[in-house]
Amino acid sequence: MxxxxxxxxxxxxxxxxxxxxxxxxxxxxxxxxxxxxxxxxxxxxxxxxxxxxxxxxxxxxxxxxxxxxxxxxxxxxxxxxxxxxxxxxxxxxxxxxxxxxxxxxxxxxxxxxxxxxxxxxxxxxxxxxxxxxxxxxxxxxxxxxxxxxxxxxxxxxxxxxxxxKLIALPFNAYWVRYKQPSKDFYTTDKCIGCGKCSRICPINNIHMENKRPVWEGPCAHCMGCILNCPFEAIEYGNITQNKEKYNIRKYIKKL
Ligand SMILES: Cc1cc2nc3c(=O)[nH]c(=O)nc-3n(C[C@H](O)[C@H](O)[C@H](O)COP(=O)(O)O)c2cc1C
Known part of the structure; x- marks a missing residue:
């Protein structure tokens, strides 16, 4: 399996x-x-x-x-x-x-x-x-x-x-605690409120309010929401606007 x-x-x-x-x-x-x-x-x-x-x-x-x-x-x-x-x-x-x-x-x-x-x-x-x-x-x-x-x-x-191990364990703990805020996620006017981001979030960190996703609490920064949005309507601070929203489905159609 x-x-x-x-x-x-x-x-x-x-x-x-x-x-x-x-x-x-x-x-x-x-x-x-x-x-x-x-x-x-x-x-x-x-x-x-x-x-x-x-x-x-x-x-x-x-x-x-x-x-x-x-x-x-x-x-x-x-x-x-x-x-x-x-x-x-x-x-x-x-x-x-x-x-x-x-x-x-x-x-x-x-x-x-x-x-x-x-x-x-x-x-x-x-x-x-x-x-x-x-x-x-x-x-x-x-x-x-x-x-x-x-x-x-x-x-x-x-x-x-x-x-x-000596480096990775504390580094990961520090990163997870301080470097993964969810507050910088937002949607642009391309968002139609389909809710896919909420359904795909593995830790149930996104809920829908007035047909818009709201990020709350600790985020795993898995990138599921931003990289699976069918309208590429999710951005993060000023970092992602000009970056390609990678998803392997852009390369492998049959998945
Ligand atoms: C929060 C986060 C942290 C990552 N850290 C590492 C890393 O430490 N080393 C690395 O080589 N890739 C890192 N990556 C890249 C992913 O491991 C890699 O792209 C992976 O194949 C994504 O798998 P997925 O498409 O199944 O989600 C990181 C990605 C994310 C989202």
Whole structure:
């Protein structure tokens, strides 16, 4: 069983491609995370959990959800991370979560995909040609990873060094606390009040008021709202106006 969360489609694309190669089921965790539905998930085949990387870690809301999600049936768990190039300590956290569940950690794979963090000037957007290159490289990597999983092999994971843990953990905590305000999101007059942003928010942070989204409380900065708006009507401060609203569906029509 392939399980995934994805905001702008990178992880969804990898998850679906892996499921196809493995001839296995593929489940989007979005609704489950939104409802905090922790009913058990059963799989005869190994679990393959696919997540994006947020500030050197797997998304905190996904990690918190997975910690309490009962996985039954097969005891082997693989992790797959998509990032703009640096997955940080995600593999280390994945191993920790799996061991606590008394399941067998089978390693993780890292896919370098176009970056979607458009509200931060720290991550420059990936150029169009580079997006195409990374997506096509990922297609080849999917086949290799699927082959390893099919043969029951551990994935050859990148080693996570101690210094990475020492830096990433406090950096992520600082970033999540101070650098992810939701108050800078707003809609332009292109907004028709369809509510997709609210439905897609994994932590239920957006509600509709007078047919307009209102962001409140802590935000995961997943980019789901801004990168899935059908009218590109959402902006963030003065950072996003002239930036392409990346979504893998602009590159892969069949997703
Ligand atoms: C809040 C946030 C933080 C991110 N942090 C990192 C990072 O630390 N390293 C990195 O390489 N990419 C980072 N990225 C880029 C994403 O991991 C990458 O684009 C991912 O493939 C997006 O997956 P999705 O399309 O399935 O949502 C970050 C993106 C977001 C939204």
């Amino acid at each position: 392939v399980l995934y969360y994805s905001a702008s489609g990178n992880t969804e694309y990898i998850a679906r491609s892996l499921a196809k190669e493995l001839n296995d089921d593929c489940t989007d965790l979005l609704e489950r995370i939104k409802r905090q539905d922790r009913s058990r998930v059963f799989s005869k085949k190994p679990f393959v959990i696919c997540l994006p990387v947020y500030v050197c870690e797997m998304p905190r809301f996904a990690a918190d959800y997975l910690k309490r999600l009962p996985l039954r049936g097969n005891r082997r768990v693989y992790f797959v991370f998509t990032s703009g190039g640096y997955a940080g300590i995600s593999g280390y956290l994945a191993k920790k979560i799996t061991s606590r569940k008394k399941l067998l950690y089978m390693g993780h794979a890292e896919f370098k995909m176009p970056t979607n963090h458009i509200v931060s000037n720290a991550y420059p957007p990936t150029e169009h040609d580079e997006c195409i290159r990374r997506i096509s490289e990922a297609e080849k990597q999917v086949k290799q990873v699927a082959k390893d999983i099919r043969h029951g092999r551990r994935l050859r994971s990148r080693y996570v060094f101690l210094f990475e």
